[in-house]
Amino acid sequence: MADSSSKVLTLFSPYKMGKFNLSHRVVLAPLTRCRALNQVPQPALVEYYSQRSTPGGFLITEGTWPSNTSVGFPHVPGIYTAEQVEEWKKVVDAVHAKGAIIFCQLWHVGRSSHGVYQPGGGSPVSSTNNPISERSKILLPDGSHDTYAQPRALETHEIPQIVEQYRCAALNAIRAGFDGIEIHAAHGYLIDQFLKDGINDRTDEYGGSLANRCKFLIQIVQAVVEAIGTERVAVRISPAINHTDATDSNPIGLGLAVIERLNKLQLNVGSKLAYLHVMPRFSGQGLVEDEAQFMRTLRNAYEGTFMAAGGFTRELGMEAVCSGDVDLVSFGRSFISNPDLVLRFKLNAPLNKYIRETFYTHDPVVGYTDYPFLNEQSV
Numbered sequence: 001m002a003d004s005s006s007k008v009l010t011l012f013s014p015y016k017m018g019k020f021n022l023s024h025r026v027v028l029a030p031l032t033r034c035r036a037l038n039q040v041p042q043p044a045l046v047e048y049y050s051q052r053s054t055p056g057g058f059l060i061t062e063g064t065w066p067s068n069t070s071v072g073f074p075h076v077p078g079i080y081t082a083e084q085v086e087e088w089k090k091v092v093d094a095v096h097a098k099g100a101i102i103f104c105q106l107w108h109v110g111r112s113s114h115g116v117y118q119p120g121g122g123s124p125v126s127s128t129n130n131p132i133s134e135r136s137k138i139l140l141p142d143g144s145h146d147t148y149a150q151p152r153a154l155e156t157h158e159i160p161q162i163v164e165q166y167r168c169a170a171l172n173a174i175r176a177g178f179d180g181i182e183i184h185a186a187h188g189y190l191i192d193q194f195l196k197d198g199i200n201d202r203t204d205e206y207g208g209s210l211a212n213r214c215k216f217l218i219q220i221v222q223a224v225v226e227a228i229g230t231e232r233v234a235v236r237i238s239p240a241i242n243h244t245d246a247t248d249s250n251p252i253g254l255g256l257a258v259i260e261r262l263n264k265l266q267l268n269v270g271s272k273l274a275y276l277h278v279m280p281r282f283s284g285q286g287l288v289e290d291e292a293q294f295m296r297t298l299r300n301a302y303e304g305t306f307m308a309a310g311g312f313t314r315e316l317g318m319e320a321v322c323s324g325d326v327d328l329v330s331f332g333r334s335f336i337s338n339p340d341l342v343l344r345f346k347l348n349a350p351l352n353k354y355i356r357e358t359f360y361t362h363d364p365v366v367g368y369t370d371y372p373f374l375n376e377q378s379v
Contacts, residue, residue, distance in 0.1 A: 009321050011314070012346060014056070015328065017305050018231040018274050020101050020179065022328075023056025025321055026342050029309050029330035030060045030105040030182065030236075034360045035368055036077035039065060041087040044364035045077070046094045051339035051369060055099035060277075060330065061091075063107025063184055066169030067162075069125065070190070071117040072109030074141040075362055079104060079169050085176045092177035103234060103274070104173040105182040106166055110190030111151035112244055114138050118149070125162070126151035127193040127200045127207070127216075132244045139360060148244070156204045159216060162190075167223040170233070180232035180274050183220060185258075187238055187279070188246030191217050195239075195254060198247030210257040218261050221273075230271040235262065238279035240294060252294060259301045266303065275305035275328065296325055314345045340373045349374055 007013075015022045028049075035044050049059060065071050065078035078084045088104070095102045111126035118124055129151060137145035154162065170181045185191035193199045194216040200207050206215055217235070224233050239248060239255035248254050259276070266272045280295035299306045307328040308320065317329040335341045337354035344351055358367020 009324075011317050011321055011329065013321070015305075017058070017328070018272060020058070020231075020274070021056060022058050022101070023054070024342060025328045026057070026317070026345060027307060027328050027330040028052050028057075028059040028335050029332040030062055030107075030184070031332050031336060032062050032073055032076060032360065033336075033368065034073065034075040034362055035364055037075050037362065039071070039076065039078040040084055041077045041091055042364060043090075044368060045087075045091050047369045049091050049102065050094040050098060052335060052341070053095045053098035053100035053102075054342050057098075057100040057342060058328070059095060059100055059102045060182055061102065061104045061178075063105050064169075066106045066108060067165040068119055069122075070108035070110075070165070072113035072124070073117075073139060074360075076107075079106075079172045079176065080165070085172050088173075088176035088178070096177070101179045103180040103182050103232075104176070104178045105184050105236070106169050106173075107184040108162070108165075108190040110193045112138070112148060112189055113151075114140065114146060114149045116140055123152040124149055125154045125158075126190065127153060127202055129153045130199070130201065132188075136244050153202065156206070159206065159219075163216075163219050163223050166220045167227045170224040170228050174228050174232070180234065181224065181228070182234040182236055182277060183217075183224065184236050185217050186236045187241060188244035191220065192238070192246050195237075195258070196246050196248040197254075198242075198245065198249070210254065213254075214257055214261050217258065218265065221262070221265060225265070225269060225273075230266065230269050231274055234274040234277060236277035236279070239298075241279055252297060255294075255298045256301055259298060263301075263303045272304040275307050276302050277307045277309065277330065279310045280308060292325070299325055314348065317345075337371045339369075339371055344374055347374070 011026050012024045067080050113124035115121040131150050132148040134147050138148050173181045195213050240251035280291050305327045308326045309330040312329050320326045333354045337352040352371050355367050
């Protein structure tokens, strides 16, 4: 919650996130950038993350594959092979050399995939056999778009195998030197496909009630916590975002159900997760709840560090921290085009404009590491 002292909190107030001492509250959000050719981190990633590192700053990597069946986007890094781990070490070492802290986000897309990404052209796994509707398209390696694949609902006995993939990936992240991991349970990807009642049509112990739909996520969190420690684990959720048909009949109820179980897990293990990362923004069908009130309700329910993302400007971030609605704010697009975003925010300096067309291209420089720093341009 907000600091009880009279001191006004800002984005530049220090914050103790569990065992990590942060010098400010401006976080690099997880951002898919497609520069890890053949799923292996390249030298360009070393420069990109190093550019955005500040002493006591906190970074979250782009979503990273925990297995070869979790893939659904071109040239996104994995962390399930020895080669990937070795190349990630170079990224982590560069970030640590700048005095920053970095978590690796683990991302399994579930049904948000295509045969071109699956071993042997197989069907992607999900909570359901129902595909994403044809109004959404998937980006293929050649730059074209296609409809999403027909998924295969995981058999009950297969689910522990997926949990084990997350556990192994978390251990690999620690081997690579990461300070922790973030479990991507948002945006209509695999875990969210279990959480949302607009997707999950299961009749086994993982479907139906809120308790059943939350079970997969909590099993993953429990396994990863046991492997690497509670303070090195974080969770990202988006109960109200309906990306790729990820709808729920009661987003606030779903969010509170997840939080209730995370709070209980923390109580049982005797220590808190690193943070809970929430996307409060609604999309598609308009606002069904007031965004600020939605976020505040979840924030007040969660017993631990609360981070929010989604369209924040410097001013909105300052307001959210000052009011106590959040502890940390993650920034995406503005961090893409401003490697020195923290400095620009401190000085309230103008920001570079981002170039959307280069978000998912594969050039190691253009639209990736070539955005100018403040000292390289006239202000």
